[in-house]
Structure formats: structure tokens, C-alpha cells
Amino acid sequence: MLFGRKKKNPIKIADKGVVEWKYAACGYCSTGCSIEVGLNTEGKAVASRGVADADVNRGKLCLKGIFEHELFDSDGRGLEPKIREQWHQPWQTTDWDNALDKVHDEIVRIQEKHGRDSFAIISTGQMLTEEFYTLGKLTRGLIGTNNYDGNTTLCMASAVSGYKRSFGSDGPPGCYDDFDNTDCLIAWGSNLPEQHPIIYWRMKEAQEKRGFTLIVVDPRVTMLAQNADIHLPITPGTDVVLQNALMHVILKEGLEDRDYIEANTVGIDEIRAEVKKYDPVTAAKICGIDEDTIRHVARTLANAGAAMQIWTMGINQSTHGSDGVVGINNLALLTGNIGKPGGTSLSITGQCNAMGTREWSSCSGLPNYRQLEVPEHREEIAKFWNIDPEFFPKKRGMFQTDIYHAIETGQIKGLWLIATNPLTSLPNSERVRKAMEKLEFCVVQDCYEDTESAQYAHVYLPAGTWAEKEGVMTNTERRVNLVKPIIKPPGQAKPDLWIFNRMAERFNSNGNVSFPEKAPDIFLEMTKISKGRLADISGMSHELIEKQRGIQWPYTEKQLQQGETPPSGGKRLYTEDGTFSYPDGKAKLIPLPFIDNNEVPDDEFPIWLNTGRLIEHWHGRTKTGKIGNNNKYSPIPFIEINPDLSAELGVQRGDYVRLVSRRSDAVVMVQPTQRVPLNMIFLPFHFHDCANRLTLGLLDPHSRQPAYKQSAVRIECIADQKEAAQLSMEMRKF
Ligand SMILES: Nc1nc2c(c(=O)[nH]1)N[C@H]1C(S)=C(S)[C@@H](COP(=O)(O)OP(=O)(O)OC[C@H]3O[C@@H](n4cnc5c(=O)[nH]c(N)nc54)[C@H](O)[C@@H]3O)O[C@H]1N2
Ligand SMILES: Nc1nc2c(c(=O)[nH]1)N[C@H]1C(S)=C(S)[C@@H](COP(=O)(O)OP(=O)(O)OC[C@H]3O[C@@H](n4cnc5c(=O)[nH]c(N)nc54)[C@H](O)[C@@H]3O)O[C@H]1N2
Ligand code: SF4
Ligand SMILES: [Mo]
Numbered sequence: 001m002l003f004g005r006k007k008k009n010p011i012k013i014a015d016k017g018v019v020e021w022k023y024a025a026c027g028y029c030s031t032g033c034s035i036e037v038g039l040n041t042e043g044k045a046v047a048s049r050g051v052a053d054a055d056v057n058r059g060k061l062c063l064k065g066i067f068e069h070e071l072f073d074s075d076g077r078g079l080e081p082k083i084r085e086q087w088h089q090p091w092q093t094t095d096w097d098n099a100l101d102k103v104h105d106e107i108v109r110i111q112e113k114h115g116r117d118s119f120a121i122i123s124t125g126q127m128l129t130e131e132f133y134t135l136g137k138l139t140r141g142l143i144g145t146n147n148y149d150g151n152t153t154l155c156m157a158s159a160v161s162g163y164k165r166s167f168g169s170d171g172p173p174g175c176y177d178d179f180d181n182t183d184c185l186i187a188w189g190s191n192l193p194e195q196h197p198i199i200y201w202r203m204k205e206a207q208e209k210r211g212f213t214l215i216v217v218d219p220r221v222t223m224l225a226q227n228a229d230i231h232l233p234i235t236p237g238t239d240v241v242l243q244n245a246l247m248h249v250i251l252k253e254g255l256e257d258r259d260y261i262e263a264n265t266v267g268i269d270e271i272r273a274e275v276k277k278y279d280p281v282t283a284a285k286i287c288g289i290d291e292d293t294i295r296h297v298a299r300t301l302a303n304a305g306a307a308m309q310i311w312t313m314g315i316n317q318s319t320h321g322s323d324g325v326v327g328i329n330n331l332a333l334l335t336g337n338i339g340k341p342g343g344t345s346l347s348i349t350g351q352c353n354a355m356g357t358r359e360w361s362s363c364s365g366l367p368n369y370r371q372l373e374v375p376e377h378r379e380e381i382a383k384f385w386n387i388d389p390e391f392f393p394k395k396r397g398m399f400q401t402d403i404y405h406a407i408e409t410g411q412i413k414g415l416w417l418i419a420t421n422p423l424t425s426l427p428n429s430e431r432v433r434k435a436m437e438k439l440e441f442c443v444v445q446d447c448y449e450d451t452e453s454a455q456y457a458h459v460y461l462p463a464g465t466w467a468e469k470e471g472v473m474t475n476t477e478r479r480v481n482l483v484k485p486i487i488k489p490p491g492q493a494k495p496d497l498w499i500f501n502r503m504a505e506r507f508n509s510n511g512n513v514s515f516p517e518k519a520p521d522i523f524l525e526m527t528k529i530s531k532g533r534l535a536d537i538s539g540m541s542h543e544l545i546e547k548q549r550g551i552q553w554p555y556t557e558k559q560l561q562q563g564e565t566p567p568s569g570g571k572r573l574y575t576e577d578g579t580f581s582y583p584d585g586k587a588k589l590i591p592l593p594f595i596d597n598n599e600v601p602d603d604e605f606p607i608w609l610n611t612g613r614l615i616e617h618w619h620g621r622t623k624t625g626k627i628g629n630n631n632k633y634s635p636i637p638f639i640e641i642n643p644d645l646s647a648e649l650g651v652q653r654g655d656y657v658r659l660v661s662r663r664s665d666a667v668v669m670v671q672p673t674q675r676v677p678l679n680m681i682f683l684p685f686h687f688h689d690c691a692n693r694l695t696l697g698l699l700d701p702h703s704r705q706p707a708y709k710q711s712a713v714r715i716e717c718i719a720d721q722k723e724a725a726q727l728s729m730e731m732r733k734f
Helices: 064-073 096-114 131-141 157-167 176-180 196-210 237-252 258-264 266-274 280-287 293-305 322-335 354-360 374-384 400-408 429-438 496-507 519-530 544-550 556-559 643-649 720-732
Strands: 020-025 034-039 047-052 117-123 148-150 184-188 214-216 230-232 309-313 344-347 414-418 442-447 459-462 471-474 480-485 605-613 639-640 658-662 667-671 682-683 711-717
Touching: 020 480, 034 064, 047 064, 096 117, 096 414, 096 442, 096 459, 096 496, 117 400, 131 354, 131 374, 131 471, 131 496, 131 519, 148 400, 157 322, 176 196, 184 293, 196 711, 214 293, 230 293, 237 266, 237 280, 237 293, 237 322, 258 605, 280 293, 309 322, 322 344, 354 471, 374 519, 471 519, 480 544, 519 544, 519 711, 639 643, 643 667, 643 711, 658 720, 667 720
Parallel strands: 117 148, 117 414, 184 214, 184 309, 214 230, 309 344, 414 442, 442 459, 605 682, 639 667
Antiparallel strands: 020 034, 034 047, 471 480, 605 711, 639 682, 658 667, 658 711
């Protein structure tokens, strides 16, 4: 009997009539894939493909990258600036000069009346680095508000804070090549196959070649967990307890790397004292992982030739987010796994340029990891920008999450939102809504005009997106890659850089501060102030970056002059003894006492609400909700629910239920699956007026990042399913 095809019909790929391919780095996630977009004879973008000689993705793209060209003419793009006196009035279209003058005048009015810091600016991880740098110069150098932060507080703040506490500076020390060299990988709270599909592919390929042990810590049975040698379905929010218990076993059994600890760290005695309290028997009761497994994992990690740890939002988005990162770093330092091939502590970042904003936006400090708190840093940058150093604040201002509380109290009166959509992405959205209504003035700068947050704006500025602009982005492994302008922004929309430069003219009437117009010139300026810094990019240029399909920092002028081919310079950080960023060159081992301070399920709200993402969608779906081939996989808000729980409730696949938390409620469809335990549901946060109506979002004390992954809800059945379907439709209105 014959199996398979009777006739050999080769798969035919439709000819899209591409006459030219143009280069860019993908604008979705932080993996940093190199893309080529195909244009037809009319100059319309009709196809995307992976770049074969790019080290990151080696020709591959995921579901989002492959349809990325469809973004350019998707629905809802902003085509002209808009203005209105009150947020609830109808919009009037206007010209750029009028819109920008209005924004300038309102910033000046509010600052004069209520003080410099009463106007806040919230940016993003989704612009190009030259844009971040320019916005930073405008905000820190001319506007002068200290309440300037990014949506990265919702995302990477705990990683930044944890790296700074452990190593003295931010900056992920590892790279994807570590997968090819490791003997053991622990993934903490990371759904790599769905959220970073191409990093996953790199990891999987390396694992199949070399067969290292994969350990996954996640309360859900994600696809990564299904592939793991050991899956630790941890009790939500207790990773620090597990980390302390692993350290307990390592130190008790003498498995630590004494030479490494001696040469590179301080604080071993304090760690020893703290982790004594976390014997596996005690820890098991809190974190839900049995004592034998804890011992086995500790031994596997410590005995591996090289062991690496990666993590994402399961760690960062917690009241112990920063501590969880320090815990990972502690484990890496104790076992001598930093700066060596296959031995690292690598934060998998989120947005395409989450790293670029950390390095260059001046959100929490000054360019290239300089700090407002350090007088020499203020002097250096003030001199370079030609401003008075006294104009800089002497310590960082509010985090994004605190800015909203300050709007509630009336301390902040005006807001400029750039490429972020807090109505969908901040926790407790009803509270955010009330804050937005209180603002005297709000300007939204977004490539789509139909975002939830634009409802509360007085001025809307239509921006270009992704490859309608030019500039660089930095990925998870510190690789700087280039985006080239493939197509012009639609209608009157303008690149964000153009918008910042026009705004700068209005604040820079004496012309003292220079604002170069073109991205390559701005990049050149950045290379100059990067010299000798951790993120030294002085050997890079746009041309070289494109030629190499991305270069990892540091890549210095000296390396360039010596003819060293990139990216050899910057694969790993802290490769030599004593090179950590603290003045003594040593990393800190920091004890982590655990205090259970989350919202936890109780009689009234008995179910854990875990929120996160799906492979096909991007955050608030402003982009993927408009692309048929992405949206069709999950057009409706739904929950993953354990089949035993849905049976107990008497609901079936496709039924709608109401979720109720102490904040509010939401209507969602039921999808029974064994991926979640009996006492937990998982709700993707991609839908408007849904997940974040329910979340509490308690803040981490160090990073001010919200605990999106731990809230308590109850599930109510709905008698009228038709009405429920209607309500659920409302949630995908935007
Ligand atoms: N398709 C797609 N890809 C994306 C994005 C997107 O929106 N769509 N967004 C990008 C961005 S900005 C980010 S930040 C990343 C996020 O990437 P990930 O962090 O990988 O994604 P999430 O789904 O937010 O959460 C990851 C996992 O954390 C687990 N988790 C929940 N609570 C805990 C806990 O207490 N402990 C542990 N150990 N784990 C826990 C969840 O069960 C979930 O499986 O993805 C990036 N990539
Ligand atoms: N419940 C829950 N909530 C979460 C999370 C979670 O796991 N659970 N994750 C959090 C995390 S990690 C993140 S990163 C945030 C993301 O939260 P947001 O920052 O709100 O996410 P986006 O929806 O990507 O918003 C980006 C906005 O920028 C616009 N945009 C895109 N490109 C450009 C551009 O080039 N220029 C301009 N001007 N605009 C552009 C988009 O249209 C969109 O409106 O959500 C957070 N919220
Ligand atoms: S893995 Fe990330 S960077 Fe690569 S194509 Fe997909 S969304 Fe883009
Ligand atoms: Mo994120």
C-alpha cells in the first residue's frame, strides 16, 4: 500500500511579483530577527522573508515576522494630526504646526503653573534607538521634567534592577551562542516557544545536537515545559523560596565554586546565613516543589560543566521581581556561571528595542547607563549637549507605575504618551481610566489612532512605525541591528524622530543644543559618548551593522582599527575575573528574605489569575488584531482552564463565563486544557477591557514593576450566553 502523496506535486509558493527586497530588523519581539521585505513594481510591500546569513535567525521568521509587511496599510493607522479642547469631544483634524504648537504651549503652561515635574512623559521599548536618544535629549536637556519613564517598567524593570544590584550595572552578560555550549539550562517563567520563537528554535537545535538538561520553572505546562527534562510547576510568586532552597543545598553539600566566589564576589557569609533557613523540606511547603526535586535540581545545576539560566515575565512581573533576578544571579555566581560559554544569567527581553531604551533613552538616568545620581555623569552629558549641568535633576524621578498614582493625587497634570497604550497594559484599568480623565492635557503619539488610550487625548500625533523609519535596535543578546526605511509613513504621519526634532525646535529657540536630523548622524553622536562605557559601540556604524546583520556590543573603535571582525568583541560580558561594574570589580551575593505579600486565592476569590501572551498576538493587538493571519487564531478573549474545574462549574469549551476580582469583572470564553492546574486560569492580556480590569498589580519595591501574574478571581456562570457573547465582542472593539 502506498502512503503519502500519489503524485509528487511540489508546493507552489504564489508569485507575489516582488522586484526588490529591502533589509530591516523585525519590529515585534526582542529576538532581533533580520527580515527582508519584498516590494512589487508599484512599490507596495507584499512579502517578508528571513535573512539567511543573519546569525540570529538564519533565514527563519515566526508567525508575526512573516506577515509584518501587512502592517503598513493596516486599518486604524493615523493619517493626520488631530486636536480637541476636551477629551470627550469629537476630533478635529489639524496641521502639524498647530498640533505641535499646542503640545509645546500646554507643556509650558502646565510647567509654569504647577512646576517642572508636573508634566510627565511616558515612552516605550518599541522605537528606534536614535529616537530614544533624541527624546532623552529633549526631555532631560530642554523640557526638564524628571517624571520621564517608559513602559519598560511593566516589563524589564526587575531585570534592570536585579542586574544593577548583583553586578553594579544593567546589561545582560550572555548570548544565544551560550545554548550551543551549555550543559544545563534553567528557564524561569519564560514561554520561549510562543514569545521568542526563534530564540526557542536556536535553543532547541542546540539541545538536539548536544542533549543538555532543560529545567523549566512555570506554574503552567507551556510548550517549553512539555519539552523539559524536569518541569517545576511552582506556586505562583514563590520563585525566591525555590532559589533560596537551591542555594541551601548547593552550600550544604559543598557544590559551590569556591575559587570563583573568592575572586569575583562579596557577601558569601550573608548568603550562607540567610539560606540556612530554607532547607528543602521547609521550602517545599511554600513553593510547592517537593524536596527531592529541589535537591536533584540543585545538584544538576552545580555539577554541570556550564549552566545557564534564562528568565522572562514569570520572574520580573512579581512583588519579588527584582529579588527573583538577584536570586538567579546568586545561583550563577555561586556556581561560577557568568561570562563563560554556556554559563550565564540571561534576561530574555521583551519588546524589539527594550534594550535600546535601557541603554540610550535617559528614562531612568542619562545615556549609556550613566546615572543622574553621579555628578561626573551629569557634567559629562551636560557638556556634550551644551546645557547647564544644574538643569539635570540629581536623582531619578517617578517610575511609570507611580506616575499614574501621581495623576490621581493631582501632582501630575499633563502627559505625553509615546508608543504605549496604558489603558490595556497597566493593571487595574478602571483606576487608570479615572486617572486619564483627570488630566488637564494629554497627547498621544501612536502609529494607530484607534487605541484605547487615544480616547483620553487632547492631541493625537500620527507616527510612522517600524520600517517606515530609520535607526537601530538592540536585541536580547546586546546585538545592535538596523531598520531601514522601506516605505513612507501613510498620509501625514511622520517618523517619531521627525516629531521629536520639530518639538525640540520649539523648546530650543536659541539653538544651543544640536538635534541632528538624520539617524546615521545621531548614531555617530552616540558612538562618541559610548567610548569607554560598558555599552561601547564606538566601532559601529549603520553600514557595518547592516553588513554584519547586527553587531553585539561592546564593539570598540580599537577593535575596528585592529581589524577584528564583529561580533567577536561582544559575545559575553564579565569574562575576566574582577570585571563587574562595582568599584571593587566584584559582584554582590545578596541575601533574599522572603515575605509573602501577594494577593492569594481565598474563599471568596478561590482561583489564581495568571496573565500573559499568545504567539499570534502582540500586546494590545493594535498591530496583530488587524492582520487576518494573526487574528484568526484567537479573535476572542478566552481563558485556559483545567478540564476538572470547568466540569465542576458545568461549563464547556466555547461557553462564556464572568471572571470577578476585587477590582472589576470581565467576560471570557472557556478553553479547557491541562496546561493549567486546578486552582489557576490563564488569561491572555491582548484584549481591550479584559485581563487588566481584573489584575491588582502590586508593585515590586525595587523596580516598581507590577505583579501581573498573581491575582485572585472567582468564576461565575452566565445564563444568557447570547448577551455574554455580545459583551465579549465589546472587548475586541479596538
Ligand atoms: N507573540 C508575542 N511575543 C511576545 C510578546 C507578545 O505580546 N506576543 N511580547 C514580548 C514582550 S514585551 C515580553 S515582556 C515577552 C514576555 O515573554 P514571556 O514572559 O515568556 O511571556 P508571558 O506569557 O508573559 O509569561 C511567561 C510565563 O510566566 C509564567 N508564570 C506566571 N507566574 C509565574 C511565577 O510565579 N513563577 C514562574 N516561574 N513563572 C510564572 C506564566 O505561566 C507564563 O507561561 O514576550 C515578548 N514576545
Ligand atoms: N495583565 C498583563 N498586563 C501586561 C503584561 C502581562 O503579562 N499581563 N505585560 C506587560 C508588558 S511586559 C509590556 S511590555 C506591556 C506592553 O504594553 P504597551 O506598551 O501598552 O503595549 P503595546 O500594545 O505594544 O503598545 C504600544 C503602542 O505603540 C504603538 N506603536 C507601535 N510602534 C510604534 C512606533 O514606531 N511609533 C509610535 N509612536 N507608536 C508605535 C502601538 O500601536 C501601540 O498602541 O504590557 C504590560 N501589561
Ligand atoms: S521571533 Fe520575534 S523578532 Fe523573530 S520574527 Fe518572530 S516576532 Fe520577529
Ligand atoms: Mo514586555
